[in-house]
Amino acid sequence: MSSHEIPEADEQLPEKRETAEGAVEVSEDPFADPGMPPHEHRKQDIDERAARRSERTVALLFTSSMLATIAFIAAYVAIPVDKYIYVFPIGHISALNFTLGLTLGVALFGIGAGAVHWARTLMSDVEIADERHPIEASPEVKAKVMADFRAGAAESGFGRRKLARNTLFGALALVPLSGLVLLGGLGPMPGTKLRHTKWAKGKLLMNQNTMQPLRPEDIVVGSLTFAMPEGMEEDQHDFQTEIAKAALMLVRLQPEDIKDKHELDWSHDGIVAFSKICTHVGCPINLYEQQTHHVLCPCHQSTFDLADGGRVIFGPAGHALPQLHITVNDEGYLEAMGDFPEPVGPAFWERG
Ligand code: FES
Structure with missing residues (x-):
């Protein structure tokens, strides 16, 4: 058969797949559902000390975000606009802009990295297959969704991992302050x-x-x-x-x-x-x-x-x-x- 010809249904080769034990299974149905691979537990799922270590890492990232936001505000207040510093390999740049960019970057990175680390190491990673169903969910399905949602919320550790949760709230509460502080940079009203x-x-x-x-x-x-x-001369300051x-x-x-x-x-x-x-x-x-x-x-x-x-x-x-x-x-x-x-x-x- 040339590569452009579509095979007849009865010419389809039976699907081969390997089981978890290494045996080769031959399915007569080429479109058979291969099913879920066996779930592998993470270290944090079976070792509470590893889970606590991960939680501390998450808290550290959120705390670094909070500190960076505070540093952002302090830099905005303390560093004069006309101060320049040498930064390799860029050259001379505004110390204020450099510090604001750096601290805001760390603040946002801390929240993002903390959230990703939390999701990857502490939240449940059990694979769930959701079978296709009619678009309108039945009352039983809706009840199941709510039950799954509550179970997911419980598994995420939002209630149990208080240190991670509270530091996340702190970081999220502080980071918008950076935007408020920047409003001051719009300068005075033009007045008359x-x-x-x-x-x-x-x-x-x-x-x-x-x-x-x-x-x-x-x-x-x-x-x-x-x-x-x-x-009017081009070299006039205004x-x-x-x-x-x-x-x-x-x-x-x-x-x-x-x-x-x-x-x-x-x-x-x-x-x-x-x-x-x-x-x-x-x-x-x-x-x-x-x-x-x-x-x-x-x-x-x-x-x-x-x-x-x-x-x-x-x-x-x-x-x-x-x-x-x-x-x-x-x-x-x-x-x-x-x-x-x-x-x-x-x-x-x-x-x-
Ligand atoms: S600036 Fe908006 S139309 Fe001219």
């Missing part, structure tokens, strides 16, 4: 810091790529131009924070396309300037559709109409993009008439 940006009356609009002041003729129809206030708030996008529209009268007053010759920070959760907006004057936030697809006051026309953003009032100075450069009239970015609750 979102209310003000570096834009002010008379500040020139600088091209964010060339760092040159922008003239109206630099803003071409059909594309977005990104700008930032004059006087540059990243301030550019994240002051980021501006400019677009040239036909003045007659601008639907909002207020927007028209704040524009110059069809050039409108809006905050580039999405009012949903603060992603930078960078997709522009010339025909519709819509800009799209790539994060969650909020869409804003730049010809209608930056109004939200789609997506989860809660309010329109703030507009910057611009004009042209005597030298022909675009400049701001003041700061944004409202906080930029997401509508967090503390903005008031």
